[in-house]
Amino acid sequence: MASVQGCLLDLSGVLHVGSAPLPGAREAVSRLRRLPIGLRFLTNTSRTPHALLLAQMNQMGLDITAGELLTAPLATRLVLEHRGLRPYLLIHPHLRPDFAGLPRHRPNAVVVGDAGPYFSYQRLNCALRLLMEGAPLLAIAQNRYFMAADGLNLDAGAFVAGLEYAAGLRAEVIGKPAAAMFHAACAQLGLSPDQVVMVGDDVEADVLGALDAGLQAALVRTGKFRETDADQLGNGAPVYADVMDFVDHLEASL
Amino acid sequence: MASVQGCLLDLSGVLHVGSAPLPGAREAVSRLRRLPIGLRFLTNTSRTPHALLLAQMNQMGLDITAGELLTAPLATRLVLEHRGLRPYLLIHPHLRPDFAGLPRHRPNAVVVGDAGPYFSYQRLNCALRLLMEGAPLLAIAQNRYFMAADGLNLDAGAFVAGLEYAAGLRAEVIGKPAAAMFHAACAQLGLSPDQVVMVGDDVEADVLGALDAGLQAALVRTGKFRETDADQLGNGAPVYADVMDFVDHLEASL
Numbered sequence: 001m002a003s004v005q006g007c008l009l010d011l012s013g014v015l016h017v018g019s020a021p022l023p024g025a026r027e028a029v030s031r032l033r034r035l036p037i038g039l040r041f042l043t044n045t046s047r048t049p050h051a052l053l054l055a056q057m058n059q060m061g062l063d064i065t066a067g068e069l070l071t072a073p074l075a076t077r078l079v080l081e082h083r084g085l086r087p088y089l090l091i092h093p094h095l096r097p098d099f100a101g102l103p104r105h106r107p108n109a110v111v112v113g114d115a116g117p118y119f120s121y122q123r124l125n126c127a128l129r130l131l132m133e134g135a136p137l138l139a140i141a142q143n144r145y146f147m148a149a150d151g152l153n154l155d156a157g158a159f160v161a162g163l164e165y166a167a168g169l170r171a172e173v174i175g176k177p178a179a180a181m182f183h184a185a186c187a188q189l190g191l192s193p194d195q196v197v198m199v200g201d202d203v204e205a206d207v208l209g210a211l212d213a214g215l216q217a218a219l220v221r222t223g224k225f226r227e228t229d230a231d232q233l234g235n236g237a238p239v240y241a242d243v244m245d246f247v248d249h250l251e252a253s254l
Numbered sequence: 255m256a257s258v259q260g261c262l263l264d265l266s267g268v269l270h271v272g273s274a275p276l277p278g279a280r281e282a283v284s285r286l287r288r289l290p291i292g293l294r295f296l297t298n299t300s301r302t303p304h305a306l307l308l309a310q311m312n313q314m315g316l317d318i319t320a321g322e323l324l325t326a327p328l329a330t331r332l333v334l335e336h337r338g339l340r341p342y343l344l345i346h347p348h349l350r351p352d353f354a355g356l357p358r359h360r361p362n363a364v365v366v367g368d369a370g371p372y373f374s375y376q377r378l379n380c381a382l383r384l385l386m387e388g389a390p391l392l393a394i395a396q397n398r399y400f401m402a403a404d405g406l407n408l409d410a411g412a413f414v415a416g417l418e419y420a421a422g423l424r425a426e427v428i429g430k431p432a433a434a435m436f437h438a439a440c441a442q443l444g445l446s447p448d449q450v451v452m453v454g455d456d457v458e459a460d461v462l463g464a465l466d467a468g469l470q471a472a473l474v475r476t477g478k479f480r481e482t483d484a485d486q487l488g489n490g491a492p493v494y495a496d497v498m499d500f501v502d503h504l505e506a507s508l
Binding site: 116117118119120121122124125128129132144145150151152153154155157158159160161162163164165166167168 | 370371372373374375376378379382383386398399404405406407408409411412413414415416417418419420421422
């Protein structure tokens with residue numbers, strides 16, 4: 001790893017699976033904290049608000065502070081605030097706390113998240129009309145689908161694609177693998193992308209996304225990792241057994 | 255017009271607007287019937303079933319028989335029957351008569367029309383699951399939006415695009431401007447596409463679509479025609495004042 005001064009860690013599949021921390025995850029975070037590098041935790045979480053996610057991490061003994069946790073909804077909120085946009089929110093009600101306090105009257109931007117059954121025809125039409133009046137389309141993420149108790153469910157990406165087609169425009173994607181979220185984290189650390197390494201278990205969202213955004217990256221063989229994922233990387237990024245193996249190599253390189 | 259042996263006419267904007275026939279439309283159809291050419295009427299109608307549309311045409315004095323009227327839903331039904339497919343229907347309830355009698359148990363194809371408020375998250379998820387199991391996606395049409403009393407409304411195309419993105423496949427589009435519907439009409443007439451001329455007021459759906467499908471085509475300056483439409487055509491297709499003007503030129507060329 002060349003001159004790493006910052007480290008971004010994915011959560012699910014790297015530090016925990018469900019409500020259980022992965023073996024060595026807590027110690028890996030502790031050791032990272034003792035290194036002279038910046039640290040952030042990045043997740044595309046789709047329905048869990050920032051404060052609840054933080055509580056869940058701390059319950060697992062993963063000691064993360066509010067300022068260190070950058071979620072795709074929070075990164076979207078930062079974009080809205082930075083540009084003075086008033087959002088029309090197509091999101092799941094669970095996620096509303098992350099957007100509380102933003103101006104909502106006369107909306108001039110459309111934000112699409114994993115709204116699930118709250119994607120009604122009427123609300124999609126409201127979004128369409130705003131887009132046709134020139135509002136930008138911000139996609140918290142662009143995932144295609146996820147598995148739920150009743151089978152596959154459409155994720156935000158399907159509705160982003162539908163609105164893009166209808167309104168004849170392209171969404172600005174915020175969440176991984178888009179560059180926006182990686183660059184927001186680098187900016188928080190005061191580092192340039194090439195000084196930062198992203199560690200994840202999702203070869204596309206975490207690793208290829210980070211590489212495309214100009215960061216260094218590493219894949220871990222935990223969480224959703226499959227052997228074929230490593231083939232996609234070639235020499236672009238190293239693959240480690242788990243987050244502790246990554247920390248071992250990082251310490252040795254500093 | 256080179257050796258025309260068949261003629262396809264769009265309905266709305268060519269023969270009528272709303273519930274009123276356009277000037278000369280009835281006489282134009284009568285004169286076409288006296289020519290030694292085949293005749294079909296083609297429409298992408300989104301919520302009106304075939305039988306009701308036929309009755310509406312006849313009420314305006316436009317004498318069209320059931321066999322002469324090819325709608326996008328009917329063309330979709332013909333595809334389903336031809337390939338022995340059992341459809342899962344994402345359509346408006348008004349359109350159900352057009353698909354009555356088809357086998358519906360254990361569906362192995364997804365059909366998307368302008369379902370409007372009947373595009374629920376639950377029904378879209380059912381469609382996704384079928385597509386992921388290998389069912390083909392048939393789009394009755396791919397329009398982006400339409401104007402309704404409450405403002406712009408999403409049309410079928412948005413949901414087709416969303417399902418395409420989620421399932422990672424491309425829809426087979428049946429309605430104009432796709433080739434499928436033009437070719438179905440030519441097959442009914444027993445003619446090859448280059449022997450048939452399509453007449454419409456929609457430069458993209460009717461004229462450019464027909465040209466792409468290998469037919470001849472003509473644009474009329476009625477219905478939704480705008481002067482900028484003619485610029486899109488170059489020398490690709492002639493532009494006539496109205497359907498009667500078209501018939502004058504067709505008669506002179508035979």
